[in-house]
Amino acid sequence: MRFQDNWSPATLVSTRDLAPGIREFTLRPDDYPCAPYALGSHIKVGVLVGGQPDVRSYSLVGEAEPQGYRIAVRLAEDSRGGSRYLWSLQRGAHLDVTSPTSLLQVDWQRPQYCLVAGGIGITPLLGVAQALTRKGADVSLHYAVRSRREAAYVEELAALLGNRLTVYAADEQQRLDLGRLFNGLSSGATVLFCGPMRMLDAARSAWSACGRAPTDLSYETFGSSGRLASEPFKVRLRGSGEEIVVPRDRSMLDVLNAAGHEIMADCRRGECGVCTVDVVDIAGEIDHRDVFFSEAQKHENRKLCACVSRAHGVVTIDTLERADAL
The missing domain is CATH 3.40.50.80 (Nucleotide-binding domain of ferredoxin-NADP reductase (FNR) module)
Known part of the structure; x- marks a missing residue:
């Protein structure tokens, strides 16, 4: 796998409001200070959504600092619950975070x-x-x-x-x-x-x-962004005909896994393609929110990344024929 998550407990040491609807959180892992992280790094943060554990990914703000990791979270109107949970926390709250990971490549030899x-x-x-x-x-x-x-x-x-x-x-x-x-x-x-x-x-x-x-x-x-507003939709499994409702505040990946269908995943940000499933039919419209597939592939609607992409209507998928996406 491309991502190796190393989790550690952390403490929320401070917050500050940056702008209407945007709040900065400083999180200090118990094993902090750690080595400087790469530019463009992000961390995963353990959250509670509807009382159930979940994970959200946030970019780190600025370069490494002795106070801890800084993240800025927008309280989204169509939030799946992660931002609401973080905004509910007070200084001294305990939560789990991963070590930083970066996919943003910076070529230091460019003229501009x-x-x-x-x-x-x-x-x-x-x-x-x-x-x-x-x-x-x-x-x-x-x-x-x-x-x-x-x-x-x-x-x-x-x-x-x-x-x-x-x-x-x-x-x-x-x-x-x-x-x-x-x-x-x-x-x-x-x-x-x-x-x-x-x-x-x-x-x-x-x-x-x-x-x-x-x-x-x-x-x-950010994987939560898309062309269409988030709303509940149905996933139909080819073969069994089973239909599963994906609520507006949960991902297709999490709902399928909770139903026992064991969809592999890695980045959970729509970047690596590990969670790709085959699309058999769509009665409605797919909202591709990944950066893994090209525009031409998205237009074909033959595959989607279950971790971030959504749909309006009913999408029929096959979770088994996925070898070419790994």
């Missing part, structure tokens, strides 16, 4: 770095901006938010980057034109992106239209 964040996607990029600035790199950050009052860490970023930070506030009719931005980059420039799925789709499309190499666009997204 362009960081692009959408909303809470700023969290993994703050540490990247800190490290690149310290190294004297040519770096800029483009930050798209619904409003300036919801722009977490904007003061810290402004002090760090000065006029190399550009904030695009939707309520001020400011729009981030990704095509124009990418066309203006120098040859050999690289983009590091983190934001919701729709914004990632737009970024990949604009990047390709500019004739840039796909490997020069690195990205992370």
Whole structure:
């Protein structure tokens, strides 16, 4: 497996509100301090949802600090319960966390770095901006938010980057034109992106239209984001015809496993493809929320990542024919 989870108990040592609906949590594992973690790292946090244990993944904010791990959590309106649980905790609360893991690759030899964040996607990029600035790199950050009052860490970023930070506030009719931005980059420039799925789709499309190499666009997204609102849907199993309802606050992966169908999984972020299941039929629409499959594969609707993707209606799947996805 790509991910080896090393869990340890931790204490919530502090919280602070960054913006309306966004709260920062500082978690100190019992075995802290630990070695500095890679840029763009995330940790998994044990939560309780409906009284049952569950796991959520959060990007670490900034570079390693002696106080502990910092995460910023948006209290999502369509939350599956993880953000509500964390927001209910008080200082001194105990919970379990994993060691940091990073999938965001930073090539330190590039002539120019362009960081692009959408909303809470700023969290993994703050540490990247800190490290690149310290190294004297040519770096800029483009930050798209619904409003300036919801722009977490904007003061810290402004002090760090000065006029190399550009904030695009939707309520001020400011729009981030990704095509124009990418066309203006120098040859050999690289983009590091983190934001919701729709914004990632737009970024990949604009990047390709500019004739840039796909490997020069690195990205992370949050698996809870999708094109469609989360709502209950049905999963029908080919062969048995059994139908299972997936509530709006649980993943298909967790519901299938709870029903005894043993779907393998690894990252639980829609990145590794281990939890892929075959789609036999769809009466409705699939909301692919992964970054594992290409746009063409998603359009075919032949497979989906059970850890993050959802549906509207009824999706018929086969959990057995999965060897080619592993």
